[in-house]
Amino acid sequence: MKMIRKQTAKKIPGQRQTLQRQAIHDYLREHNTHPTADQIYQDLRKRFPNLSLATVYNTLNLLVSAGEISPVGDIGDHALRYDGNTNSHINLVCSKCFKIVDILYCQLDQIDRHIQTSSGFSIIGAQFLYYGICPDCQTHSEFTHKEN
Numbered sequence: 001m002k003m004i005r006k007q008t009a010k011k012i013p014g015q016r017q018t019l020q021r022q023a024i025h026d027y028l029r030e031h032n033t034h035p036t037a038d039q040i041y042q043d044l045r046k047r048f049p050n051l052s053l054a055t056v057y058n059t060l061n062l063l064v065s066a067g068e069i070s071p072v073g074d075i076g077d078h079a080l081r082y083d084g085n086t087n088s089h090i091n092l093v094c095s096k097c098f099k100i101v102d103i104l105y106c107q108l109d110q111i112d113r114h115i116q117t118s119s120g121f122s123i124i125g126a127q128f129l130y131y132g133i134c135p136d137c138q139t140h141s142e143f144t145h146k147e148n
Contacts, residue, residue: 024044092131
C-alpha cells in the first residue's frame with residue numbers, strides 16, 4: 001500500500017534543487033517501503049540513466065540533514081534504510097523478511113510532550129522501532145511464539 005504525501009520538496013538552503021534530487025525526495029514520499037539507497041538508485045536510474053549511486057547517497061544525506069527524511073538504520077539486514085514520513089509513527093520490522101510497516105499511534109504526540117516537559121529538551125525527532133514476525137512470515141514458516 002502506498003501512502004502518498006502531496007507536497008513539493010522544500011529547497012535545501014545552499015543547494016540547487018535538481019531534477020534528480022527532487023525525484024529522490026518524491027520517491028521517498030511516495031513509497032512507504034523504507035528503501036535503501038541502492039533500491040532508490042535501481043528504481044530511479046531507469047528514468048535518470050546518468051544518476052550515480054553517489055548522487056543518491058549525497059542527496060539522502062542532505063535530506064536527512066534538512067529534516068526532510070529520517071534514517072531508519074540497520075534493521076538486521078545490514079542496510080541503512082530511509083523513511084520519507086517524518087511525522088511521529090512507529091516502525092514495525094519483521095525480523096525474518098525485513099519488511100517495515102508504519103503504525104500510526106495518536107499518543108506518540110503525548111509522549112513527545114511529556115518528554116519535552118519533564119526533560120527541558122526541545123524534541124526534534126524520535127524513532128520508535130519494534131521487531132516481530134509479520135503475518136506472511138508466520139504463515140510461511142514454522143514460527144511459533146512461546147509465551148513467557
